[in-house]
Amino acid sequence: MTELNEQEIRNYMLEALEEANNARLIDEVPIGAVVVKNGEIIGRGHNLREHGQDATMHAEVLAIIEACEYLHSWRLWDCQLFVTIEPCLMCSGTIINAQIPSVYFGARDPKAGAVRSLYHVLEDDRLNHQVTVEEGILAEKSANLMKQFFKEIREKRKKNK
DSSP states (O other), rough: OOOOHHHHHHHHHHHHHHHHHHHEEEEEEEOOOEEEETTTEEEEEOOOOHTTTTTTOOOHHHHHHHHHHHTTOOOOOOOOEEEEEEHHHHHHHHHHHHOOOEEEEEEOOOOTTTTTTOOGGOOOOOOOOOOOOEOOHHHHHHHHHHHHHHHHHHHHHHHHH
C-alpha cells in the first residue's frame, strides 16, 4: 500500500471538505468523503439523504460505491478513505465489508461516531477485517462546517415559528 505524507493527507482531506461543502450548498448535512488509490481519487461522496430520501445515502457509502464501480470490485484493497466526520455504524460496516485498510477522518461525532466516540468498530479484532485509523485531520474545519450548518438550521426554524 502507498504510504501517504502529511501534505498528501491534508490535500485529500481538503477534497473531502469540498465534498462536504457541496452537501451544505444543497442543504444536506455537510459531510464529505473521498476514496484514494495510488494517489488518485476514485470515489467521491457527500450526504444526499434528504435529496434521495434514502437513509443509506451517507458520504462514505456513496464514495465507496463509486470506488467499487471504478475498480469493478467490492474489495477496496490498497485504498484509503478520507471523511470529514467520524463514520457512523452503517458507514463503519461498509468500510469493513469493502476491506478498506486505512481511514482518515476530521472531527469526532459524539452522538453517532462508531470509530472512536461511541464504538471502536474499525479496530475491533473480533471482526474479519481491521482498519488503520488516523483522526484529527483538519478537524477544526470539519467541525466548524457542521456547527455552522446546524446553527443556520436552528436560526431558520426559529424564524419560521
